[in-house]
Amino acid sequence: MACQKQNPSTAFPEFNEIFTNALEYLDENAGWLEITNSDDKEEGPCSIWQSNSGQYDVASVAALVRLFATLPRAPGELVESVYQPFAVTVIETEDPAWIFSTRKALNSGLLPATRSKHKYLPKIQAVSHEVPSIAKRRAARDEFAREVEERLAKREPVIFVTDRADSLPDVAREAATNWKSLASLTWPMVSRLHEILHGRKERWPEILNQPVSSDTGFLSRAKPDSLALAARQPDFAHVVSAIEKSSGREQSVANPDALKDVKGLGDSRILLEQLAADMTTWAAGDVEWSEIPRGTLLFGPPGTGKTFTAGKLAEQTGFHFVATSYADWQKHGHLGDFLNAMAKSFTEARDNAPSLLFIDEIDSFTDRETAAGDNADYTRAAVNALLEKLDGVRSTEGVLVVGACNSFDKLDSALIRSGRFDLKVEMKLPDKAVFAEILDGHVGAAVSNQTLHEVSAHLVGCTGADAAAVVRQAKSLARGQKRELTDQDLLTAARLFAPASLPEDLRRAALHEAGHAIVGHALGQGVPIRAEIGSQGGSVEFHAKGNYPTASELEVLISTALAGRIAERVFLNSVSTGAGGDEGSDLAKATLLAVQMENQFGFGAQRLLWRPVEINELNSLFAEPEFSHKVALRLERAEKTAKTAILKSRKEVMAVATALMEHRQLGPKDLEAILTPNLGGHVPEATTEVSPNQDLTLPLSEVRAF
Incomplete structure (x- = not known):
């Protein structure tokens, strides 16, 4: 209508x-x-x-x-x-x-x-x-x-x-x-x-x-x-x-400045502000509802403020806010109760239009194609019901559905197609500057800027929700002493929340992330957007390339994923578990890419053969000795490429690691100054404890363990 x-x-x-x-x-x-x-x-x-x-x-x-x-x-x-x-x-x-x-x-x-x-x-x-x-x-x-x-x-x-x-x-x-x-x-x-x-x-x-x-x-x-x-x-x-x-x-009543309360949105702020403007324009009768994006998906790590952001979007537009989640619907009992609870939320949104219906944990609605076991029928029924409700609400003017998830990669493809969730908005972890804003908003003038920046650096890798938890703990410490909040309270709370890393662990993490940054840059990925280390690990982020990578570009990604582990061995003469772990780890990413090149992307020995690849099916694939050997050789070649890049750029590796240990987080300008010294960057002298001629190739048995 x-x-x-x-x-x-x-x-x-x-x-x-x-x-x-x-x-x-x-x-x-x-x-x-x-x-x-x-x-x-x-x-x-x-x-x-x-x-x-x-x-x-x-x-x-x-x-x-x-x-x-x-x-x-x-x-x-x-x-x-x-x-x-x-x-x-x-x-x-x-x-x-x-x-x-x-x-x-x-x-x-x-x-x-x-x-x-x-x-x-x-x-x-x-x-x-x-x-x-x-x-x-x-x-x-x-x-x-x-x-x-x-x-x-x-x-x-x-x-x-x-x-x-x-x-x-x-x-x-x-x-x-x-x-x-x-x-x-x-x-x-x-x-x-x-x-x-x-x-x-x-x-x-x-x-x-x-x-x-x-x-x-x-x-x-x-x-x-x-x-x-x-x-x-x-x-x-x-x-x-x-x-x-x-x-x-x-x-x-609309609050036109509500989204300003959300810190660290970055480029995502433009999308959300425009969406809020569209909703406000519709409410004034100047645009048809059909011209407004159909649904918004907020995705990012837990604690990045997805619920808070959705609430502020509703506040900025004056829309009635209905907040629910997969868990809220499921807690009512069996499938029938689940579906009734879901229907009730959609009915509330329609009855109170204009409204914003926020569905948290939408990634709990897994893909129907991969549903298996005793819960397969439940999953299919739940996803089908949600799709039906989303399609039904599209004909209702003034009801915007906003979903939230950690990652939409595992969502049912029908759920995230355009027409249901047109906008995909990434919610990233805060950087140091954003942490300082968040902390300042909670403590005001009670704490010095120097302490705010020190605590912000300590919290790198944490979430905005973690920062708020640190402030609550600091205020609790102050109340226990029957006094006003002090700098020391905030410092103590931050260290209690995220205990400081041992100096040797911090150094290893810095060298590890520096390896990723240097190899990625040396192999053509450009200057990283951000490199950081913290009490909970570290990360390096590059600008995304095109949607159709070539074989050589995929090999660069594999070499970059393995570079952190190699940097540890070159500079510390040993490797840690930092590159391993769950399916998001460096080794998992490198292995999956290598398998996909062999089986899925047409870059293997049998170029025209295609086989589906899921990370939970790798064990069965590696049961074939010949296939396992091909993947291992591909990983070995990528590792040697990364080793060569690191040995050629040891000064830069040390410079990035030193800066990370001091600042905990480096932005593109900081990294550019180190990676392109002709632009004025200062590169400190590097030290190493191993010979540059040392053979770093892993034995085949160790590669197969990926």
């Missing part, structure tokens, strides 16, 4: 003959018409009843007004549209609260009024599904499906009233000939409703030109019952206030 900018000075058009008659059919006091239309009228209190005796179900009249804005206004076109033999009209209300009143407006008003003018038309009734308790939901759904089939088996036209298309059985959706979304409630509609009930026209353009009326978000959330109560007010300005209050407008 398109969102049109509302012009408050545009009056609602007068009803045509059929809708005027429909209004009379909805009048429960229609028998009074002979009295009220007579010329013999008395003077007396409440004499308005002599000119306006209507007794209406206000919600049904409101629905009739919305139907008038939805259906063809020319009586002939209306009849042709609805009453053709075998015609199936579906009217979507979006909000379940409007189903009953819309059905009543049709069955007690519009349909009998149309048939009274054209008596040859068949007598039909609009039907809709009920929304019973959870315990009776399956039986009600089955009963409705049977009723649908019975009606479709006849020649008479059918009208279905539903909140959304996916609530109808498949057979009804496939048979539909007319799809109508119930027109959004507008101020001219409310004014027309008020005129019908009170028998007079308001000077509503003056009232609605006030700033409050330009925001239609709260009007779109108005329920039939609350609208009926508001419409009782004799003064139209009071009607506006009552609708505002009942729709919770005061809880949805």
Whole structure:
């Protein structure tokens, strides 16, 4: 349903003959018409009843007004549209609260009024599904499906009233000939409703030109019952206030600077700020909802502020915030309870639109293709239900779904395709400058800048949530001493949270990460974006290359992955476990790439042979001695390439390692100064404890253990 900018000075058009008659059919006091239309009228209190005796179900009249804005206004076109033999009209209300009143407006008003003018038309009734308790939901759904089939088996036209298309059985959706979304409630509609009930026209353009009326978000959330109560007010300005209050407008005031509270967004800030601007523009009626990105996926390590960011996005736009997660849905019990909890979250988002529905841990919905074992059916049912809900909510204006996960690589491909999650926004770990901002925001002037920077350097590799935890611990230490927060409290809390590394471990980590940086740069990956070490390890990040790497570019990636381990051996004459570990480790990445080159990318001995490669299937692949040997040889060649690069650039390795030990984190300018000394970088002298001619090739048995 398109969102049109509302012009408050545009009056609602007068009803045509059929809708005027429909209004009379909805009048429960229609028998009074002979009295009220007579010329013999008395003077007396409440004499308005002599000119306006209507007794209406206000919600049904409101629905009739919305139907008038939805259906063809020319009586002939209306009849042709609805009453053709075998015609199936579906009217979507979006909000379940409007189903009953819309059905009543049709069955007690519009349909009998149309048939009274054209008596040859068949007598039909609009039907809709009920929304019973959870315990009776399956039986009600089955009963409705049977009723649908019975009606479709006849020649008479059918009208279905539903909140959304996916609530109808498949057979009804496939048979539909007319799809109508119930027109959004507008101020001219409310004014027309008020005129019908009170028998007079308001000077509503003056009232609605006030700033409050330009925001239609709260009007779109108005329920039939609350609208009926508001419409009782004799003064139209009071009607506006009552609708505002009942729709919770005061809880949805936008804060245009909310996203500024999120530190360290980097380039992602541009995407989120633009999304917030689009949502705000839609709320003002200047753009259609279909032009706004469909869904947003926030991905990054735990603790990077994904939930906080989603909340601030909702705050900046003034959208109602619905926060939930896979775990929230699953805790309710078996699959049926899980699906009901999921449906409840989506219903809450629709009922409170405009809203932002935040789904955390969305990567718990694993890929249906890889689902196996006892939970396979559960996984498929859960993913299918989520896909259905996401597709259903796309037709609801003002509901934005934001998902959060650590990595979307393992998500079902159907879940992350465009149309469900258009935007993928990376949430990175904070750098030193961002840590300083986060800490400063929590402690203010209580701690010196020098201490803030010292603690920021210590926390490199941690998350923003970790920084907040350190501040809480520091304040707890201060309260224990019954004094204000001091620099020492923050330093102590940081060391308690992330104990300092031993000097020898720190040196090894620095040399390890320097090896990655130097080899990647030497082999053509460019200057790294960032290199860092901390109490929890280290990392080096390069700019991503194109989407179609060549064989030589993949070999560079393998050599770079192995470079940290080689740097340890060259400078310390030993290797540690730093390159091994889980599937995200250096050895795992190098091995997987080597296997993919042999089996999946067409760079192996059998160039045209393709076999799927999953990291959990490597054991079975390595059971083939010939294949294992090929992969080992590829890794050996990559290691020798990395060794040569390190031995040629020992000064640079030592310079990067020394700078990392001092600063803990280096940015692109810091690294460029070291890697390109002609630009002014200072490169300290390097020392090594091994001969540059030492053979660093690993024995085949050790390579096979990857």
